[in-house]
Amino acid sequence: MGVRREKAERLADEELMPLVGEKDPEAFEVLYDRHGGVAYSLAYRIVGERSTAEEVTQEAFISIWRSGARFDPTRGSVRSWMLSVVRNRAIDALRSKAGKAPKLTLDDDSILEQRPAEELTEEQAIRHETASEVRGALGHLPGEQSKVIELAYFGGFSQSEIARMLGLPLGTVKGRMRLGLEKIRGELAEGLA
């Protein structure tokens, strides 16, 4: 391990970003090692297919590498900024593959798991089985609330699209999103207390 890498590892994310802006590969590598795992997991959760998740993650991190100077520390952490870049790329990839948005059915579970033009691989089947398991903050929400939040955040659907696909009034979808986020936020606050 080189000296530069060792030094970079001792720096906080926010201290590494200016170095990334100066095109320092070691600084960038440390950031990838810290956040690449969750970034890839997020991309995979959204696009549901490994090769596309790899493509999305690589494109997102290259974009971060080339635009590192645009990171604004007043608007959140490096990690959340990186993950928002990954999420946006993944949603774009999902829409691009589906033409516009994935075709919708009234089967809620299939909506959440639906991925365009992909056969269900063994991995996906396993994921499908565990999709309803409790995971993090979302897992503590009533299903009706977690569903609309997942469709919006991980599926890239608008509230109007979600209302149509679930056959619900728009106001109901709006309300469920709000209540769900408020509960997640409340739990985060309790965790900090």
Added chain:
Amino acid sequence: MNGADHERHWSDDVAAYLLGALEPEEAAELEAHIEGCERCRSRLRWLAPAIRSLPESVERVEPPRELRERLMEEVRVDARAAEAAATASDRARPRPPGWARRLRLGWRPLAGLAALALVAVAVAGYEIGSEDSGGGPTMTVVAGHAPGVTAKMVGEGDGGTLRLAHVRPLPQGRVLQAWVRRDGEVEAVPALFVPDRTGHASTTIADMQGVDTVMVTTEPSGGSRAPTSAPLVTMSIPQ
């Protein structure tokens, strides 16, 4: 608007906005409102950590080692190219215009001079030279910006031909699209192209005047109005 009306009208939309679930016009309307509404700004700030927690809730999947290797290879190439470009840029400034003419560069002499000096390459090889395509002077620049891929720009008059080699087969429904940056604006090169079985691909760029960067991306069939993927190749052609 009283407090209850305000809650009904905007609070739900703040949550949807954070989730990216508003239509563009709805988002614009909310943003305009938020500018003048401290209550909504405060709510937005309060709810934001909930959104930031969502990606942390995903089931962890180990990224393949090859992803890291590919990514870092591209990053190091990029870094070396940027360093070489900066160094070459410094060297290029004092050279007299006649130097370019003596090399018989086909592109506008000063642009050719700058390109000759500045194109930065740091992968398998680095090659700059000139070649005759039979009809007159041309300039060739070889650059690489993706593992294994090489690009050759052959200038002809005010335009040129971009030739790629060692391009891997594209996924179904994907094509190559070239882009040029001129005066800070990225423009699509109209002709889409694909690699042949030997990994070669080429496209013609009719007008290279004022172009400081040429790049190639993979795009959906039919092309895109703006690049939607990371560049496969990027060539700096400073003015």
